[in-house]
Amino acid sequence: MAPFDGGKYKSFASSLETPHSGYHFHPQRKGRFMEGWYFKVAIPAKNTPAKKKKKKNQPAAPDDSFAFMYSIEDPNLDSPASGLGAQVMGPQDTYMVQYSRDTRRFWGWTHKLGLGGTFRLKDQVDSSDYPTTMLTEEDFSAKVLRGFQVSSTWHQGHLSLESKGVGGYIKPGVKECSWAYSTKRVHGWGDVGGKQLATAGWLAALPVFEPHWQILMSYGLSSGWIRWGSKLYEFEDAPSYSEKNWGEGFPKRWFWIQCNSFGDEECTAVTAGGGRRTLPLLVNQDEDVALIGIHHAGKFIEIVPWNGDVSWKVSPWGSWIMKGRTKGFKVELEAKAVSTGTVLRAPTVEGLIPVCKDTFDGILTLKVWEEGKLIMERTSNSAALEVGGGPWWDSWWGNAEMKEPLRSVLQVPVDVKSTFPKRFWPSGL
Numbered sequence: 001m002a003p004f005d006g007g008k009y010k011s012f013a014s015s016l017e018t019p020h021s022g023y024h025f026h027p028q029r030k031g032r033f034m035e036g037w038y039f040k041v042a043i044p045a046k047n048t049p050a051k052k053k054k055k056k057n058q059p060a061a062p063d064d065s066f067a068f069m070y071s072i073e074d075p076n077l078d079s080p081a082s083g084l085g086a087q088v089m090g091p092q093d094t095y096m097v098q099y100s101r102d103t104r105r106f107w108g109w110t111h112k113l114g115l116g117g118t119f120r121l122k123d124q125v126d127s128s129d130y131p132t133t134m135l136t137e138e139d140f141s142a143k144v145l146r147g148f149q150v151s152s153t154w155h156q157g158h159l160s161l162e163s164k165g166v167g168g169y170i171k172p173g174v175k176e177c178s179w180a181y182s183t184k185r186v187h188g189w190g191d192v193g194g195k196q197l198a199t200a201g202w203l204a205a206l207p208v209f210e211p212h213w214q215i216l217m218s219y220g221l222s223s224g225w226i227r228w229g230s231k232l233y234e235f236e237d238a239p240s241y242s243e244k245n246w247g248e249g250f251p252k253r254w255f256w257i258q259c260n261s262f263g264d265e266e267c268t269a270v271t272a273g274g275g276r277r278t279l280p281l282l283v284n285q286d287e288d289v290a291l292i293g294i295h296h297a298g299k300f301i302e303i304v305p306w307n308g309d310v311s312w313k314v315s316p317w318g319s320w321i322m323k324g325r326t327k328g329f330k331v332e333l334e335a336k337a338v339s340t341g342t343v344l345r346a347p348t349v350e351g352l353i354p355v356c357k358d359t360f361d362g363i364l365t366l367k368v369w370e371e372g373k374l375i376m377e378r379t380s381n382s383a384a385l386e387v388g389g390g391p392w393w394d395s396w397w398g399n400a401e402m403k404e405p406l407r408s409v410l411q412v413p414v415d416v417k418s419t420f421p422k423r424f425w426p427s428g429l
Helices: 137-143 406-411
Strands: 034-043 064-073 083-090 094-100 106-108 114-121 144-151 154-160 176-187 212-228 231-247 253-259 269-278 286-296 299-303 309-314 319-326 329-336 342-348 351-370 373-389 396-399
Touching (some): 064 114, 064 342, 064 351, 083 114, 083 154, 083 342, 137 144, 176 231, 212 286, 231 269, 253 319, 269 309, 286 319, 286 396, 299 319
Antiparallel strands (some): 034 064, 083 094, 114 144, 176 212, 212 231, 253 269, 253 373, 269 286, 286 299, 319 329, 329 351, 342 351, 351 373
């Protein structure tokens, strides 16, 4: 891998979508299914309303971030977990949700990023005219009273607090939220100019080792507006991020670090996380897996269990430490939460219930060495941090492990799209 080069984002931006950008549900699937999407925008403090002027020697104010989280569970089934959820996490770790047990008003494109859901149409719109694909900004506004739509380049919606049927209670920060913004992709998951990668390896094309995880865009630049309650946030080229999960449900427990708010022209982005999952066909057999991914000026460092070593120490809340090594690179991440965070819901076999805690205001230090030389050091006070599942009685010390023959199988360079005709591609690929 060549040394990192600086440069403006336009010189190394990539418009390629990652694998698994599409909707993975297939009508013939039997049993439990969920799919969830996460779209985040970090609005620089200078662009947000009512920010106080920074005093001398005082750290810069953290970004005002928003995360839009959509989930579909057991679609077209009459199961206790069936539902369509739209959660939003806002500045200062505030929260709201709109939820419906009716999954029929959700749609998703099969082989590229595009999805939407409608909770309520406007009064003048015929009840049979629910959207089934992306609409123009004007048509969506004319038809949809409460709902959302999102693609790789456009995101729009209007929600109101409606939590009947959803699990647990989380204090809402606002009762309404609306938004519309465009996005330019910079980094997906892989080197610019090369093929974009499946975050969990090529075996993610198979319905095993669930749940699966895919980073859709590690760094984007978004422009538009978000209204959070009575506050209007307008922004241009704000760092943005997106990812997704699909399968039966989330891991038994997990942790996560994400940050692309370093303020550098190289559009540095880091996503890291780990979890404990149950191995298929093996009773009571679990496996701890983790990864670290870093993008910088079009280059990508990937540290995963099949090409390197990843270790961690994560507390029940407040501290995340990860270390990784691969192919001459060494990476260290150290993050701390300065707030108490907010509880979020996630899809489980019991439905959408509170099972994790997040913050947008984490303090993160990233260090990267190449052949023993420190080549990058970045710090941010706007890192997204999460712990989930459980139990979390004490700090979790761990090392990523991947048993043979799986480790060797994932090292085989299989390109599913190139190997098989499109008619044989699984849904979502």
